[in-house]
Amino acid sequence: xxxxxxxxxVEDNPDHAFLAKESIKKAKLNNNVIVVEDGQEALDYLYRIxxxxxxxxxxxxxxxxxxxxxxxxxxxxxxxxxxxxxDLKDIPVVMLTSSxxxxxxxxxxxxxxxxxxxxxxxxxxxxxxxxxxxxxxCITNTMPPKKNNV
Amino acid sequence: xxxxxxxxxxxVEDNPDHVYLTLExxxxxxxxxxxxxxxxxxxxxxxxxxxxxxxxxxxxxxxxxxxxxxxxxxxxxxxxxxxxxxxDRLKNIPVIMLTxxxxxxxxxxxxxxxxxxxxxxxxxxxxxxxxxHDLHLYWCVTNTLPxx
Numbered sequence: 184x185x186x187x188x189x190x191x192x193v194e195d196n197p198d199h200a201f202l203a204k205e206s207i208k209k210a211k212l213n214n215n216v217i218v219v220e221d222g223q224e225a226l227d228y229l230y231r232i233x234x235x236x237x238x239x240x241x242x243x244x245x246x247x248x249x250x251x252x253x254x255x256x257x258x259x260x261x262x263x264x265x266x267x268x269x270d271l272k273d274i275p276v277v278m279l280t281s282s283x284x285x286x287x288x289x290x291x292x293x294x295x296x297x298x299x300x301x302x303x304x305x306x307x308x309x310x311x312x313x314x315x316x317x318x319x320x321c322i323t324n325t326m327p328p329k330k331n332n333v
Numbered sequence: 334x335x336x337x338x339x340x341x342x343x344x345v346e347d348n349p350d351h352v353y354l355t356l357e358x359x360x361x362x363x364x365x366x367x368x369x370x371x372x373x374x375x376x377x378x379x380x381x382x383x384x385x386x387x388x389x390x391x392x393x394x395x396x397x398x399x400x401x402x403x404x405x406x407x408x409x410x411x412x413x414x415x416x417x418x419x420x421d422r423l424k425n426i427p428v429i430m431l432t433x434x435x436x437x438x439x440x441x442x443x444x445x446x447x448x449x450x451x452x453x454x455x456x457x458x459x460x461x462x463x464x465x466h467d468l469h470l471y472w473c474v475t476n477t478l479p480x481x
Contacts, residue, residue, distance in 0.1 A: 269445075273445050293425055297449045299476060323467040323471065325452060
């Protein structure tokens with residue numbers, strides 16, 4: 184694949200963000216990862232508020248990895264916002280969370296999450312899961328066409 | 334959470350060769366899920382809305398995952414997708430569009446109406462098998478499915 188895929192990772196835990204970035208680098212899929220640390224920053228990014236107005240530096244993502252427990256606005260709120268916005272709703276959103284609560288799972292799917300992944304505790308399993316996730320979404324799955332950054 | 338071997342997959346596909354290949358691909362990925370096949374869009378809705386013989390929910394349990402072709406007789410896949418995602422009882426079930434079309438408009442429409450994923454069926458036999466294998470493992474093992 185020649186096109187660079189931009190992945191927006193919304194994650195407040197620096198260890199998890201580091202692991203995810205490392206696994207994405209390792210997968211050698213020419214993916215570019217941008218990390219934001221809370222729900223409000225995720226929305227600012229997607230709505231191009233403040234510094235995120237620079238679309239070269241902060242292009243609209245092709246894939247969003249969204250934690251649930253986040254400061255300021257939680258992942259379900261961010262998800263609901265994305266999926267009720269006509270300009271953003273076709274971007275695949277994968278929930279990536281430590282929560283195995285049925286209620287979080289149901290609420291995520293109900294509000295339009297494309298997929299729900301639980302974070303394994305072990306480093307190796309986490310890395311493997313990140314690899315499988317990228318392989319599926321970037322190779323097996325067909326992404327919606329890139330948007331012109333408006 | 335679902336036990337891996339108790340999953341039901343609804344495959345909506347009118348092309349018998351693709352049905353055969355998909356079932357074969359599932360078998361090869363080594364997960365023992367039950368696959369129910371319906372051959373047009375109306376039958377898919379009858380199944381999901383439990384109409385006629387499909388009211389027997391022992392024989393026809395609600396699926397944990399739906400694989401939906403786009404070009405289908407009677408009602409096309411996009412119409413079926415819309416009906417699923419507008420129905421509170423069904424909208425949580427992941428729907429994967431599975432089509433030979435390379436039409437970008439269909440990809441966009443599918444995601445806009447809430448498809449969870451979109452897979453272009455490869456033409457080559459071995460690539461087709463690989464895609465089915467990968468999708469099966471991703472959705473049934475890597476991903477956490479909602480309880481139906």
